[in-house]
Amino acid sequence: MAAIERAIIGEASRPRLARSVMLREDKARGAWRILAPERVFTPDPVAIEVLRLCDGQRDCAEIARVLALSYEADAGAILADILPMLQDLADKGVIEA
């Protein structure tokens, strides 16, 4: 079996939620949660929106363009913001690319 390598997230990466990860509403506490092995993360509203766009089809540049439309902001600036966030989520095993 091939050794696992660290996923490096760039604008051409097509991130998706890892198979062992669930993004779900926590109705009892009124929040959204990322459920992962022995971990519960609480994503902020921006992260939730980004994660919903991580479908394994869109690349990061496309995700930034979609967000640019809804935030009326520059796609390049958004891309620069979301790449470190996605890298962090990849390092935590929340997303794969």
Added chain:
Amino acid sequence: MSEPSLPTDAARPPSPPPLGLLAELTHRCPLQCPYCSNPLALERPKGELATDEWRRVLGEAADLGVLQLHLSGGEPTLRPDLEAIVAHAAQVGLYSNLITSGVALTEARLAALAHAGLAHVQISLQDTVAASADRLAHYQGAHARKLALAAAVRKAGLALTLNAPLHRHNVARTADFIELAVAIGARRLEVAHVQYYGWALANRAALMPTRAEVDASVRVVEAARARLKGILTIDLVLPDYYATRPKPCMGGWGRGIINVTPSGLALPCHAAQSIPGLVFDSVRARSLQEIWETSPAFAAFRGTGWMREPCLSCDRRERDWGGCRCQAFAVTGDARNADPACALSSHHADFTGAAAAEAASAPPEFRYRRFSGAPAVTVAE
């Protein structure tokens, strides 16, 4: 020794819902690890909850606000209805973790569990050297079976965690555990120094490492964490005996987790039955929500109302919640005392001294975990 007295209703804090349910499906296990976290008095198979009872409990847990289900034991795969339990957990929206020894699970059954909605598998390894691992588990061939199952978990596309309980017989191989985890393709490794309650307390002298060995294992883990960022997450659990402040045991009593035993007793912690004077409710008689919110056993050490000095005025009292109640009772004779792992405890010097003395002596034979093997008395200080 005094019995724990309950805080008054006025002092009783609210109880936000638990995040996790630890479901001990059975206390049966093919392995006999001398540091097993089950109580010394193991529950017999005859009294185990039936499938429909577990289904009801899982539904109640989800309604209460539980997000994660930890299917544990004993060995949970000895339950022939595990697939049905996992399927129901998925149906009610629980994230399910299987905590297994790995020796009794076939690849076909693993595939069925994955299909039923299992999210994550955690396999314990006793050592990286087969002969030593099999001796610790008292099960010939256990290690090879575990490695085969780990490969099957990866093949099935499930997330894999390895759990490495550390003690004097394997602590020198901390780096080997990390290498093995990477080679197998686990994304998470628990480097968990044994916690000395129950069976492990009865085997403390046989297991206790020296402080130098513990420190070396910490250095190995810290170096590996930096090197393996994005490849392997390593969680490190230290032994209380060489700490200066206690850990927030269970995230605080009655705060984050409910443990349900094979026969349906709801406990704030898997070792809670070692504390005398607590009365535990059964999920057969009351709903999980009722138990969580009104059971005196859950209220007994919830929050800070039960505390006395040095916990009472400590600025860490809402961070470590006074540490472990079971350890406080086992070592000091009173569950309301500070955890002796804390340097502020008057028992701390004796506590660490006992560990250091045992670690410096030749290890005695193991008392293996068996239905019939419980020692008559626990280790006294």
